[in-house]
Amino acid sequence: MNRRMIAYILGAILLTESVFMLLPLIAAAVYQESTGFWFLWTLLGAALVGGAMMLVSRPGNKTIYTKEGLVAVSLGWIELSLVGALPFTLSGEIPSYLDAVFEIISGFTTTGSSILPNVEELSRCMLFWRSFSHWLGGMGVLVFMLAILHLEGGQGIHLLRAESPGPSVAKMVPRMTDSSKILYSIYLALTILQIILYRIGGMPLFDSLCNTFGTAGTGGFAIKADSFNSYTAYEQTVTTVFMLLFGVNFSIYFFLLRRKFDLVYKNTELRWYLAIFFSAVTLITINVAPMFPSVGNAIHHVAFSVSSVMTTTGYCTANFDTWPEFSRVILIFLMIIGACAGSTGGGIKVSRLAILFKSAHAELHRLAHPNTIKVITMDGKPVSRELVAQVRSYFLVYTIVALGSILLVSLDGYDASTTISAVMATYNNIGPGLGMVGPIGNFSAFSALSKIVLSLDMLLGRLELYPMLILALPGTWKRR
Amino acid sequence: MNRRMIAYILGAILLTESVFMLLPLIAAAVYQESTGFWFLWTLLGAALVGGAMMLVSRPGNKTIYTKEGLVAVSLGWIELSLVGALPFTLSGEIPSYLDAVFEIISGFTTTGSSILPNVEELSRCMLFWRSFSHWLGGMGVLVFMLAILHLEGGQGIHLLRAESPGPSVAKMVPRMTDSSKILYSIYLALTILQIILYRIGGMPLFDSLCNTFGTAGTGGFAIKADSFNSYTAYEQTVTTVFMLLFGVNFSIYFFLLRRKFDLVYKNTELRWYLAIFFSAVTLITINVAPMFPSVGNAIHHVAFSVSSVMTTTGYCTANFDTWPEFSRVILIFLMIIGACAGSTGGGIKVSRLAILFKSAHAELHRLAHPNTIKVITMDGKPVSRELVAQVRSYFLVYTIVALGSILLVSLDGYDASTTISAVMATYNNIGPGLGMVGPIGNFSAFSALSKIVLSLDMLLGRLELYPMLILALPGTWKRR
Numbered sequence: 026m027n028r029r030m031i032a033y034i035l036g037a038i039l040l041t042e043s044v045f046m047l048l049p050l051i052a053a054a055v056y057q058e059s060t061g062f063w064f065l066w067t068l069l070g071a072a073l074v075g076g077a078m079m080l081v082s083r084p085g086n087k088t089i090y091t092k093e094g095l096v097a098v099s100l101g102w103i104e105l106s107l108v109g110a111l112p113f114t115l116s117g118e119i120p121s122y123l124d125a126v127f128e129i130i131s132g133f134t135t136t137g138s139s140i141l142p143n144v145e146e147l148s149r150c151m152l153f154w155r156s157f158s159h160w161l162g163g164m165g166v167l168v169f170m171l172a173i174l175h176l177e178g179g180q181g182i183h184l185l186r187a188e189s190p191g192p193s194v195a196k197m198v199p200r201m202t203d204s205s206k207i208l209y210s211i212y213l214a215l216t217i218l219q220i221i222l223y224r225i226g227g228m229p230l231f232d233s234l235c236n237t238f239g240t241a242g243t244g245g246f247a248i249k250a251d252s253f254n255s256y257t258a259y260e261q262t263v264t265t266v267f268m269l270l271f272g273v274n275f276s277i278y279f280f281l282l283r284r285k286f287d288l289v290y291k292n293t294e295l296r297w298y299l300a301i302f303f304s305a306v307t308l309i310t311i312n313v314a315p316m317f318p319s320v321g322n323a324i325h326h327v328a329f330s331v332s333s334v335m336t337t338t339g340y341c342t343a344n345f346d347t348w349p350e351f352s353r354v355i356l357i358f359l360m361i362i363g364a365c366a367g368s369t370g371g372g373i374k375v376s377r378l379a380i381l382f383k384s385a386h387a388e389l390h391r392l393a394h395p396n397t398i399k400v401i402t403m404d405g406k407p408v409s410r411e412l413v414a415q416v417r418s419y420f421l422v423y424t425i426v427a428l429g430s431i432l433l434v435s436l437d438g439y440d441a442s443t444t445i446s447a448v449m450a451t452y453n454n455i456g457p458g459l460g461m462v463g464p465i466g467n468f469s470a471f472s473a474l475s476k477i478v479l480s481l482d483m484l485l486g487r488l489e490l491y492p493m494l495i496l497a498l499p500g501t502w503k504r505r
Numbered sequence: 506m507n508r509r510m511i512a513y514i515l516g517a518i519l520l521t522e523s524v525f526m527l528l529p530l531i532a533a534a535v536y537q538e539s540t541g542f543w544f545l546w547t548l549l550g551a552a553l554v555g556g557a558m559m560l561v562s563r564p565g566n567k568t569i570y571t572k573e574g575l576v577a578v579s580l581g582w583i584e585l586s587l588v589g590a591l592p593f594t595l596s597g598e599i600p601s602y603l604d605a606v607f608e609i610i611s612g613f614t615t616t617g618s619s620i621l622p623n624v625e626e627l628s629r630c631m632l633f634w635r636s637f638s639h640w641l642g643g644m645g646v647l648v649f650m651l652a653i654l655h656l657e658g659g660q661g662i663h664l665l666r667a668e669s670p671g672p673s674v675a676k677m678v679p680r681m682t683d684s685s686k687i688l689y690s691i692y693l694a695l696t697i698l699q700i701i702l703y704r705i706g707g708m709p710l711f712d713s714l715c716n717t718f719g720t721a722g723t724g725g726f727a728i729k730a731d732s733f734n735s736y737t738a739y740e741q742t743v744t745t746v747f748m749l750l751f752g753v754n755f756s757i758y759f760f761l762l763r764r765k766f767d768l769v770y771k772n773t774e775l776r777w778y779l780a781i782f783f784s785a786v787t788l789i790t791i792n793v794a795p796m797f798p799s800v801g802n803a804i805h806h807v808a809f810s811v812s813s814v815m816t817t818t819g820y821c822t823a824n825f826d827t828w829p830e831f832s833r834v835i836l837i838f839l840m841i842i843g844a845c846a847g848s849t850g851g852g853i854k855v856s857r858l859a860i861l862f863k864s865a866h867a868e869l870h871r872l873a874h875p876n877t878i879k880v881i882t883m884d885g886k887p888v889s890r891e892l893v894a895q896v897r898s899y900f901l902v903y904t905i906v907a908l909g910s911i912l913l914v915s916l917d918g919y920d921a922s923t924t925i926s927a928v929m930a931t932y933n934n935i936g937p938g939l940g941m942v943g944p945i946g947n948f949s950a951f952s953a954l955s956k957i958v959l960s961l962d963m964l965l966g967r968l969e970l971y972p973m974l975i976l977a978l979p980g981t982w983k984r985r
Contacts, residue, residue: 092873350924354915358908381901388898392971393572393980417897418868421861424904428838435834441922441939444830459921491872500873 026501030089031097032082034167038101039075041170042108043068048157049112052231053150060116061150067111096501098167098188099492102484105166106130109158118151123476127468130480132158133166134487135369137245137339137456138447138479140469145250149231152248156235162487163242163271163369164212168205188488211278212369216241219267226259240267243370245339245456252341252464258325261342265332269302272336272364274376293403294365294376301375305331305359309352316348335359337371339456346463353459357446360453371454371486373423380408380416422490427452430482434475447471452482506981510569511577512562514647514664518581519555521650522588523548528637529592533630540596541630547591569664576981578647578668579972582964585646586610589638598631603956607948610960612638613646614967615849617725617819617936618959620949625730629711632728636715642967643722643751643849644692651685668968691758692849696721699747706739720747723850725819725936732821732944738805741822745812749782752816752844754856773883774845774856781855785811785839789832796828815839817851819936826943833939837926840933851934851966853903860888860896902970907932910962914955927951932962 046068053061089097106129113125124140131138132155141147147155161169165188216237223233235248247253253261277295280288289295310320310327317323326343333340334356345356363372380403387399401408430448437444439461446458447468457464468479485493495501526548533541569577586609593605604620611618612635621627627635641649645668696717703713715728727733733741757775760768769775790800790807797803806823813820814836825836843852860883867879881888910928917924919941926938927948937944948959965973975981 091875095872350915350918350920351912353921354912354924358912382905385898385902385905388902389971389974389978390980392575392975393978395571414894417901418865420901421897422865422868425862425865432831432834432838435830438830440830441833441925442920444834445921491869494869495872498869498873500870 026096026503027084027086027089027093029082029084030087031093031100033079033084034097034170035101035104036075036078036082037170038104038166039071039078039108041075041166042105043071043075045157045161046071046112046154049150049154052153053148056149058148058150060112060118060148063112063115064150064154067108067115071108092495092501095492095495099484099488099496101167102133102488102492105133106484109133109154112154113151116148116151118147123473124469127476127480128155129158130483131451131456132156132244132246133162134454134483135159135162135242135244135337135371136451136454136483136487137239138451138458138462138483139246139456139467140476142467142469143250144247152235153231155246156238156244156248159242159244159246160216160238161242163244164209168208188492207279208275211275211282212241215267215270215278219263222263222267223260226257226263228256228260236264237267239340240264240338241271241369243268243271243336243338243364243368243454245333245337247340253329254342256342261325261329264340265329268332268336268338268340271338272332272368272370273298274365274367276367288404291405293379293405297379298365298375301359301362302331302335305335305355309348309355312352313348330356331359334455335362335370335372336364336368337453337455339450341457341464344464346459346465353442357449357459360446360449360455363453373420373453376403377416377419379403380413381420383408384413384417419490422494426482426485426490430478433478434471437472437475447475447479448482451479452486454483454486506576506983507564507566507569507573509562509564510567511573511580512558513564514577515581515584516555516558516560516562517650518584518646519551519558519588521555521646522585523551523555525637525641526551526592526634529630529634532633533628536629538628538630540592540598540628543592543595544630544634547588547595551588572975572981574664575972575975578664579964579968579976581647582613582968582972585613586964589613589634592634593631596628596631598627603953604949607956607960608635609638610963611931611936612636612724612726613642614934614963615639615642615722615724615817615851616931616934616963616967617719618931618938618942618963619726619936619947620956622947622949623730624727632715633711635726636718636724636728639722639724639726640696640718641722643724644689648685648688668972687759688755691755691762692721695747695750695758699743702743702747703740706737706743708736708740716744717747719820720744720818721751721849723748723751723816723818723844723848723934725813725817727820733809734822736822741805741809744820745809748812748816748818748820751818752812752848752850753778754845754847756847768884771885773859773885777859778845778855781839781842782811782815785815785835789828789835792832793828810836811839814935815842815850815852816844816848817933817935819930821937821944824944826939826945833922837929837939840926840929840935843933853900853933856883857896857899859883860893861900863888864893864897899970902974906962906965906970910958913958914951917952917955927955927959928962931959932966934963934966 046064050061050064053064106126109129110122110125113119113128114122119125119128127140167188219237219240220233223237232248239246249255253264274294277289277292306324306328309331310323313327314320314323317326329342330345345352361372362378363374364370366374366376380401383401387401390399401413427448430452431445434448435444443460443462446460447462450456450458450462461470462468526544530541530544533544586606589609590602590605593599593608594602599605599608607620647664647668651664699717699720700713703717712728719726729735733744754774757769757772786804786808789811790803793807794800794803797806809822810825841852842858843854844850846854846856860881863881867881870879881893907928910932911925914928915924923940923942926940927942930936930938930942941950942948
């Protein structure tokens with residue numbers, strides 16, 4: 026373990042966070058909110074400590090490997106959250122520090138689960154910071170650092186791999202710094218486009234910014250108590266479309282920019298993603314149509330809900346907790362599936378699902394035709410046995426963590442819907458669940474133990490298990 | 506596909522079933538129940554058709570392979586059930602044939618889920634047949650055939666493998682017929698021992714027989730409406746112990762008979778099985794102790810319930826549906842885990858769980874120590890990569906089938922506890938679930954679609970997926 030290098034990266038993360046805290050500080054200045062000064066104190070402290078860490082630990086040897094990458098990312102995210110929660114508690118707007126940490130982890134991990142009974146009681150600068158944490162967490166704080174910092178010798182790949190969602194990170198271009206820049210450019214362009222479309226529809230600037238941050242990161246923190254219910258149909262439709270867009274693998278946009286349309290057309294994950302979206306909308310619409318004034322209205326709200334749940338955003342226009350069990354079960358499945366790899370969405374990812382299904386089908390095929398071998402393909406190319414084995418391991422570990430979390434949260438004694446969906450909603454970075462934690466509920470009633478478990482679930486889900494789990498292995502901490 | 510050989514085996518299964526139907530016929534004679542004559546008509550018909558099938562299809566080539574073994578077993582079980590249900594409906598005691606088929610599938614698969622609102626309304630010969638189907642299905646009807654029939658050239662292994670639970674069937678002795686005989690001898694010996702212990706405690710003969718059949722097959726059909734609630738503590742304790750015993754891999758008893766104590770001591774599955782049992786009893790007792798008059802009383806009922814759920818029997822002395830969520834979640838996990846491979850119990854089996862956990866742990870270990878390889882061991886011997894891959898495939902297919910079933914059953918619109926636990930209780934061959942299908946409920950209210958899905962789930966669970974799934978593959982039915 027190159028501990029000096031990890032300390033150096035952690036210092037850089039603190040410094041980066043302090044720079045980003047300038048934005049809520051500006052918001053506080055615009056809206057003349059005195060609680061906003063806590064952002065100043067926090068960012069000064071973070072900058073001081075972060076700078077000191079970088080100076081003291083400046084490593085001679087900058088080499089890091091997979092293990093260091095995983096540890097740096099998980100510790101970095103924990104550090105980000107512990108510091109990011111400070112303004113909430115220091116200002117007294119979220120009195121319990123545990124609640125504030127839950128809230129900001131929910132922000133950075135783009136979950137959107139809230140412990141706030143009434144979000145409209147927060148000051149605007151706090152709301153801004155809360156929504157902005159989605160935007161930051163969506164593409165990844167370390168990816169951002171890679172885009173601006175110059176890490177020698179291509180070490181960045183280990184950080185990028187550890188922070189980016191999906192079974193395999195394709196290097197888009199040979200240089201890692203360039204890949205990060207491309208990712209952030211696409212991200213920024215889509216963000217600006219959404220803000221413009223909101224403004225055209227007449228949404229106030231503050232709302233446009235916060236709602237776009239929540240959409241872009243597929244986070245789902247709303248700034249209104251009724252989430253998206255009171256926005257216009259136009260604004261809701263823009264949101265439906267952009268949630269879907271941010272759930273797509275960003276390399277698709279890169280291919281589009283490079284005019285490689287055949288790669289987009291052959292993309293297995295994109296096909297499955299769209300097929301799942303349209304199937305779910307169709308099935309649920311048939312199931313809930315009688316509850317809406319017209320079929321068109323039903324499609325509007327179902328499309329919004331499916332887009333929101335599948336991309337793990339979590340905005341709501343309709344209280345899907347009141348829908349029939351069949352629709353609720355589909356929504357729970359969508360929560361687990363999640364969005365595409367390489368997007369800002371959570372869940373186990375569509376590409377993993379496709380690989381799992383294809384490998385299960387190949388297994389059955391082998392029973393009927395014992396002497397043939399069925400090759401699994403993605404994007405028209407064969408998938409290596411190694412990758413299939415990795416995806417199956419991921420699914421196995423994913424399930425074990427989910428079941429363990431459900432067991433711990435069940436100690437609180439809430440009903441099965443609440444317990445299971447609270448875990449699924451945080452673990453898959455969605456936000457709202459069903460029952461007590463449904464679209465009109467929140468997470469404030471859980472015990473401290475459950476809040477800690479659910480916070481860890483959010484981090485486990487966002488960082489895709491291994492960076493967090495490696496912290497728990499004794500072998501990680503041994504000195505050579 | 507050797508179709509003639511499959512037809513021949515199916516004929517033999519019918520003939521075997523007709524012989525076993527003599528027992529409820531005798532019960533009807535003893536208790537002078539005229540509805541019992543329907544067993545006579547059914548067995549005569551089955552014998553006639555079965556004998557004709559064997560004569561007509563007498564195959565020149567008796568060679569069968571894995572595929573034929575799987576197909577013969579799954580079709581055989583479906584045939585057994587369709588015929589076994591006839592007396593219920595012909596006699597009018599279960600008017601709906603679909604319900605009767607559900608009930609007898611639940612019997613043969615040793616599930617114990619019932620569509621009967623009040624079981625005490627059935628005549629004694631019907632109750633006897635219902636309980637006896639557990640005993641037959643527990644060890645396997647085809648295993649029985651192997652023990653008495655003489656299949657040339659060791660072809661039996663494919664049938665035995667397809668019908669026996671667990672990731673790998675160890676040939677205990679070189680000859681398959683002898684293995685089957687040993688299995689059935691141990692099974693019979695334990696059965697007789699339990700009947701004797703019941704009789705010593707003063708349980709009536711009819712109750713002793715039926716309750717032993719239900720325990721031996723880990724089935725759980727009770728002959729009283731309150732299951733085991735009104736039996737004495739002694740009778741309940743005998744049941745607790747024998748449920749546990751029938752959930753153990755039968756090769757353990759074979760080792761004990763051969764005085765190979767070191768093999769018993771080193772057995773990984775047995776250790777995990779006992780560890781899970783005692784951990785679950787401890788955790789649940791702590792959780793529910795305040796609901797019972799004394800801790801001793803709590804342990805008594807918790808041990809019974811855990812033994813019943815974990816071995817997938819399904820007898821009840823306490824209504825565990827009223828226990829706190831934490832205990833309910835543990836019970837659902839136990840339902841999924843199930844008993845040992847090579848026992849009469851269901852679930853995914855303790856040995857598969859052990860292999861899954863060990864392989865997940867090895868995966869994490871590899872993250873922290875990338876240059877080392879951790880070998881997975883069972884019973885002190887390394888496990889082949891092939892077996893680990895098979896177990897992971899099984900787990901994957903298992904999950905896909907479970908989720909698909911939940912989706913279909915959710916169409917009925919019952920709550921999450923009911924829907925999920927109904928699928929889990931049938932799929933893992935347990936019997937009672939939670940909510941509407943809890944210990945004091947039953948399955949009668951479900952729609953025809955759900956009853957069909959749950960019936961298939963019982964068969965899928967008992968035959969461990971592949972024999973049933975292969976029927977759905979088009980490749981299976983192609984002529985060469």
